[in-house]
Amino acid sequence: MVRSICPYCAVGCGQKVFVKDERVVQIEGDRDSPISRGRLCPKGAASAGYVNSPLREQKVKYRPPHGTEWQELELETAMDMIAERVIGTREESWEDVNGDGQPLRRTLGFAVLGGATLDSEENYLIKKFFSAAGAVSIENQARI
Amino acid sequence: MGSNMAEQHPVGFQWVIEAKERGARVMHVDPRFTRTSAMADLHAPIRPGTDIAFLGGVINYILQGQREFGDYVRHYTNARVIIKPEFRDTEDLDGIFSGFVPEDRAYMVSSWGYAGTDGELTAGKKEQTGDVSGDASHGAHGMKLERGDPPEEDWTLQDPNCVFQILKRHYARYTPELVEQITGVKRERFLEIAETLCANSGRERTGAICYAVGWTHHTTGVQIIRAASIVQLLLGNIGRPGGGILALRGHANIQGSTDIPTLYDILPGYIPMPHPDSEDDFDRFVELNGPDTGAWGDLKSYAASMLKAWWGDAATPANGFAYHYLPRVDGDHSHYPMMLRMLDRKTTGFIVMGQNPVVGSANSKLQRRALANLDWLVVRDTVEIETAAFWYDSPDIESGEMRTEEIGTEVFFLPAAAHTEKDGSFTNTQRLLQWHFKAVEPREDCRSELWFAYHLGRRIRAKLASSIDPKDRPILDLTWDYPTRGPHEEPDAEAVLQEINGRHADGSFVSRYQELRDDGSTTCGSWIHAGVYADGVNQAARKKPHTEQNWIAPNWGWAWPGNRHILYNRASADPDGRPWSQRKRYVWWSEEEGRWHSLGDAPDFEPDKAPGYQPPEGAKGMEAIKGSSPFILHPDGLGWLYAAQGLVDGPLPTHYEPQESPVRNRLYGQQANPTRQEFHRPENPYNPSAGQPGAEVFPFVLGTYRLTEHHTAGGMSRTVAHLAELQPELFCEVSPQLAAERGLEHGGWATIVSSRAAIEARVMVTERVVPLRVDDRIVHQVGLPYHWGRKGLVTGDSANELLPLVLDKNVHISEYKVSTCDIRPGRRPRGPALARFVADYRRRAGLEPS
């Protein structure tokens, strides 16, 4: 049994995740939690169904420009291609100073969206790295 | 108000039920009768978008009846502060405040200031282009006050220019009759609510207000919340147990992703992103953004420690801690302007992680068009969401408005790990960080975002390793050496948390933000999180059972800052440090021990600052906060009834109609919020409002909302069989009267139309939706949950297809909760006929030439 937190809303209910043979077999409320006292809503109660959903994708999919179907792609290859895209777009769209000669040191050429479903540690690395790369358009669900 | 807690936060709602069983009165003000209303003692149906009129009425009720908590208001709020004589109220200027520059649709805010303060507050020019970001937007941090004292005060609250009297005049016309005329809430019902609030406040009692996106999704969203804060400050309900304004947030870590932001305008811990005006001068940045007094008075320590965490040895006192490595913000680069840049092909790359803008964001067609103009798109999610599939499966493909072969976007879909497949923390809606542990390894190509960000960064650093280009230095000098483990080389999330917490020069962990220094001797990724790894222990992972501690549960997880559970809790004691009452005691001063005690919470105050403490001459930072001033984040330590700065649309909440409304503003000639951000372009037409030609084409109020059984844009619920079956189809909720008027049949189909799109939904005729009498007319509402899309086990049209982009300029949030529409029986047209159908509506409304 592994202790977790519900991935749906921001109440933050405690979850107990039961694992058998490297597979999640049951997720239920954590009675120790002062937030939830072991209770879950329908979404929280469906968490095992979510992590085991047959609709979950397990392989990278790639669609070339103007392509009409998904193609297979190795994860390593995809990561390398994405790194190239980031570097290339950043290079093309770099703004060093504004019209008054003040520093900008940024790119608006690419944008990053999402964060409210991610962990804080993940958001930290996203903000840290992309800011260092000069990206400014970094946004998440807080505005929707 | 603005929250449907029983449906959206069911497990949190257990505490409301428990309070109710112990005698609390639960009142629900909401356009629809929801599952929350069903559990409330009282429900008041309100016309969407009129919450400020309602709350303004409550404020007026309090002030006219002298029902405010006098001692609290005098000592703890800025009621006594004198405002500059040149300030003019909306009551004087027919709906606008002084300083408005019509051609910029922006305010010069200097006339709003405290009398005797410097008026050099930025607004004006920078806002012209929708820019309220960077230095300019953070005036709230920036007010400069000598010793934290407002220069002119009147403790009798009688001076006509004091905040208390301004407040009184501002809301004098918000009478029960006017509330009824604007909001549709009957005056008797309104009075019952106002009286109940007053009767349950004071020394012995407290009341809480819960809100959610029902308040934020408006062009007046921030001001609605401000209005609630005025109510709660007047009634003495902030900083006390059972009080407060509780934001009920919708995603597991939406609070955390604001605190450690993936947002364009702030850095971790709400430190503003730098503006070009500060050049490369770190001290100038601090000067522009930080006040001298209050907790923000130590901004330099917080920012220097963050820069040290990011750039390590490359960040030195001599180079301003590499401050110049940060990119600069000089405009609105938030979500919607970001999408518009894509539409204009100025932004050509896009990485989306765990978000589904094609379903979740307003004006879905505009979102898809933006994606279709990209060079490359990366979507990371657990399932193939609509945003990943837009190029082959969308309403536009179906209608022939887009063709797959013509879309040039290169799309990468990368499968993501679920919460059970990674370690990390979520911050819940109470600022409580809770750690979740990995239970199983992610399968195949599934990876965490921690893995993605780390390894993408590692690759880019490797590719640029030999670069001598100065713009690559920030990437190459970045501290980016996290330990990895397991078969996928997963970075250690706890190591990231340690960096967020921060360290002293000797490598030991920082235990509180007060230890941070501005000389480079400390690192801290996010100052408000300093202490989350105190004593080398992951405090967020603490799981002491609630049965083994009191109701505050300080040993479960960790609340930022400093494990304080109720913010501003110094206000739970009177100015002398005694509890306001034994019944409501929470934090109090012990004269014998010379320190603050509490029921179990950490005092949100300096632990040994006596109630009688007066700041010495020249005091800065927390030293400048009096022993009787609980609101330590403000430079004056006071709760702001009147916000002299920090907001772009006025110091006081004022009723404006929504962007799209069938009703004229009854209070002022100014119809809608004059500073709202509109985007006039062909992809984003606005339905005409009352008084404009064509308004009758879209006669009904449209509201969107969520259901218990689904989650946001549906990627985590429409894909789960046991949830999908519970709400399998999009439906619209209409009253029997509207159904009769439009011939809508219960269980049948309806087509809902705006100038942006037409969608179809099953019809739910229900008396839970009521027509409201507003002035002398009946306003009908159409309600639509928004969770559906074209992927998943259950599919349907998306409600967000119908909505326009129009933003509250303070925070750039769109007005999802109210717009206008038409509704007619039957299913929508298919194929090319759909676009013609919508275009015909636009022509009839005069939005397109016929």
Next chain:
Amino acid sequence: MSEPLEINVWPGSYGAAAKPRMGFFTDTSICIGCKACEVACKEWNQIPASPQQGFTGHSYDNTVDLGADTWRHVAFIEQRKPVGLDSAGGSLVDAAALHQLIDETGLGTYQEGDGLRWLMASDVCKHCTNAACLEVCPTGALFRTEFDTVVVQEDVCNGCGYCVPACPFGVLDQREEDGRVWKCTLCYDRLKDDKEPACAQACPTNSIQFGELTDLRERADRRLNKLTEAGAEHAQLYLAGDEDGIGGAGAFFLLLDEPEVYGLPPDPVDTTDDLGSIWGAAGIAAAALAGGLLAAFARGRP
């Protein structure tokens, strides 16, 4: 059926292994209609999703009824009793016309009406003291446990379906694929593990309470008294005693209105005692038509 099967009797058959009778008290006055019970039940018991019903129009209920794939079911009943609405005969169009009239004549508007009520209630197998299903089961697949609950053993059930019409509540149901009968086990496997049933553990507001039946009945009496004192005049306990036609139930309810309003039979009887008064599904539907706007969400409406 050559010889009658031996039927377990509680507590006698279990001797020292007998446990106290366990049950559910479902307090519908604090049910928020979230359906966590439906989902938690299906997750734990690995029940497939129900046959796709689509949008039913029964208020927020799209799983419709208890069945082989729905062992907890939340009913939603929208009620309004403003001036003379009952005389409108429950038709929505009539009701709308009446309200139009009310608006025009100034008799009242919606904002003034407090008559709107949205009842929500989680239904479940009653685990009857005199369980007809168990009595008619020819294979012994249905049996009485040491907790005095009634459970189907799926590996014994042969799908004969005799129990289906026998149940006075319409709880038992056969799965289409194999014809076997499935219903609430009161989480027999969890009980043996000393854990409470999945639905009760999940329930956010504690509307579903699990425990020893004697304790639950006392708790229910106190709760009813409190509600009655607070003015809930139609609040009542349903199946809380031993005096009804099924000899009492392991799962009983606190309702805010008459049982018929929730689609529950007012006087259930052990059908093996009197086969002439089976409360069939048709009867439930007919009774459901009785109350106010409920008609809008009655079964069979297009």
